[in-house]
Amino acid sequence: MDYPWISKANGIFSAALIAQFVLSLFIAFFTQTWFEAIVIGLITLSLPLFLIKTTPQSSITRYSVGIAVQVFAALHIQQTMGLTELHFEIFVMLAFLSFYRDWRVILASVGFVAVHHILFFVMQSEGSGVFIFEDGHLMFYILAIHALFALVEAGVLMYVAKHSHREAVAAFELSSNVENILAGNGKFDLASYKPSELKHLADFNKLIGSFSALITQAKEVSNSVAGMAEEVSSLTAEAHSASENNSTQISHIASATNTMTAASNHVAELIVGANDNANVAFNNTEQTRSIIESSGQNIDSLTRALSETSGTISELANKCNQIEEVMNAIKSISDQTNLLALNAAIESARAGEHGRGFAVVADEVRKLAMKTRENAEQISEITASLTTEASLSVQQMGKCLDQAQTTVAQANEASGMMTGVVESIQSIVDNMASVSNAANEQTSVSDSISESTQSLASNSLHLENSTSEVGLKFEKMQQQINSLNQEMRRFEV
Structure with missing residues (x-):
């Protein structure tokens, strides 16, 4: 599955690898290590950039990037003959690898660092011309200290990456489902939602299911209310007409009574x-x-x-x-x-x-x-x-x-x-x-009937006005129901 943070991390590390290569050339300018900078740097830069271009979502690409950044760190240490300050680049690159949210990339990277330190410590100790520490710092306890900090940082970063990956996957699935739901040109396609198997999204699955059921029921209720509103509107119109007729008849009765x-x-x-x-x-x-x-x-x-x-x-x-x-x-x-x-x-x-x-x-x-x-x-x-x-x-x-x-x-x-x-x-x-x-x-x-008729006429007029007002309110309610139905039609369940 294509995860957006991997693509984003690939972009970051493409820039980081190029920066590390440029840094190698910059160091070579002072240390005259152009061969190492150009040959090792180009080889180290080319492979991950090629994989990023061809298979950006592949785990091999991520592993190659994780190892390549540490190769550049090792190259820089070698170019500076074990300069202690450049060891911080190892920790910085380990931290950067958390962008991938893949604990295995961090593990591969720290594994390479461990092999590099141990191997180069032995080779430097034998005077083979390679460097891991500066002269005077080639001691085992320093190696142990570096290894301890690297392992601790790697452990923390792997733990964080693992949980971050779960959260990112959940967020990605959530975002993808939301995009699918919102991809209907102003409509909400709840039917396109695919329930996730992640525990983090179990409640969201229930929410979407409940929301779908609610929308379905709301549509049914809205349609039912719309039908009843039309019936009530029709009955209100009939009642208004009957009220007007009653008013006319009452006027006739009042006139006849008088x-x-x-x-x-x-x-x-x-x-x-x-x-x-x-x-x-x-x-x-x-x-x-x-x-x-x-x-x-x-x-x-x-x-x-x-x-x-x-x-x-x-x-x-x-x-x-x-x-x-x-x-x-x-x-x-x-x-x-x-x-x-x-x-x-x-x-x-x-x-x-x-x-x-x-x-x-x-x-x-x-x-x-x-x-x-x-x-x-x-x-x-x-x-x-x-x-x-x-x-x-x-x-x-x-x-x-x-x-x-x-x-x-x-x-x-x-x-x-x-x-x-x-x-x-x-x-x-x-x-x-x-x-x-x-x-x-x-x-x-007749006088009593006349008074009752006048009262009835007043009540009929009040009823007619009330019926008109109710009719207007029902028209507004029907307009609101129609608006609600239009909004409900945006949801497909």
């Missing part, structure tokens, strides 16, 4: 007027009934009077008939008297002078008889006329009696009907009073 209240008040006024008129009609009808009863009584009295008059006229007719009979008797007597007077006159004429006075008497008697007859005939005519008129009067009286009786019956019937009318009017008056009370109660109820 109209009904005005009508109830008008009806109450009309009922009061009708009740007054009914009372007047009741009084008038009662008076009419009394008048009809009185008229019936008067007609009944008239009937009795007519009946008595009819009896009187009938009796008068009978008397006239009796007078007619008497007149007939008088006329008969008058005729007989006239006949006797005529006979007496005839006899007086026969008697001559002796009978003259008797003749005069007889003539007077005849005249008186004739006069009596004429008077009797006139009386007969008068009595006949009276009888006829009496009969007609009796007939008319009979008709009058019949009409009077009919009128009495009708008056009684009218009186009964008027009694019924009076009772009906009284019932109407009572009903009018009940209706008036009901109208007053209806007016009171």
